[in-house]
Amino acid sequence: MHVFAQDIQELNNEDYMLDGFMLMDFKRGNIFLLAPGERVEIEGSIYLFNPKIHSYKVQGVPVYSFSPLTDQEILSISKLFKEFNSRPYGILPNVLLIGNAHEHLQVGLTSLGEKKVYVEKGPRFEQILYHEMNHLYFEYLSSKTKMWVAKQYFDLLMVDNDEKEKDPVWNAIDESHVLDAVSDAEGHPYENAHEMFASLLTVLRYNPEKVKEMVSKLDLEQQAILKKLILFGETLIYKNQLLH
Ligand SMILES: [Zn+2]
Secondary structure (H helix, E strand, O other): OOOOOEEHHHOOEOOEEEEOOEEEEOOOOEEEEOOOOOEEEEOOEEEEOOOOOEEEEEOOEEEEEOOOOOHHHHHHHHHHHHHHHOOOOOOOOOEEEEEOOEOOEOOEEEEOOOOEEEEEOOOOHHHHHHHHHHHHHHHOOOHHHHHHHHHHHHHHHHHOOOOHHHOHHHHOOOHHHHOOOOOOOOOOOOOOHHHHHHHHHHHHHHOHHHHHHHHOOOOHHHHHHHHHHHHHHHHHHHHOOOOO
């Protein structure tokens, strides 16, 4: 049966909004990532997402972008894909979607089940891609490793102070406190074990010295937990080995 699909750009109602690769569903508070060529059913109608797009293939992964990618961006993607591929349980996304940055904020998003990663262009492109790839990686780890990370997360909650955004315990593994030119909204390791893992790996990959300097100023009990996490993270990043 031939099903007529309307162009999703024509979807125009108060419950849905298309923003680049992101389809916001205000009714349910969801954001969906759409890949070019994808069809979605919304309230009984079929819509086709078929934007004018630049397409690439990096390490076998389809990459779509609204603006042409620079050589530097392609190099960053290729380098990070190789890194993730050589980790234990190496994983790559099914598709990488690259949007244009919103004003003042560069956003990243991962659809774990569909293995879609979305990153916006801008000065922090590589670090945001790295953070998102770690979300994907964490999801596909063994439950033993996930449990270990979750245990460290709860141990940190036990030794932190009240206000998470200002707490030096969480700041030591938060991109917005460790890396340069990062907006406050970016790192939120205190949110859950998933976010802690993604932020921890990103700060250790891009400024391990700063992390260790910040950790050295904490109470001994707080240091002890963070040192376990640092050893775990650095072993994964620099030796491609999982300790737990
Ligand atoms: Zn995140």
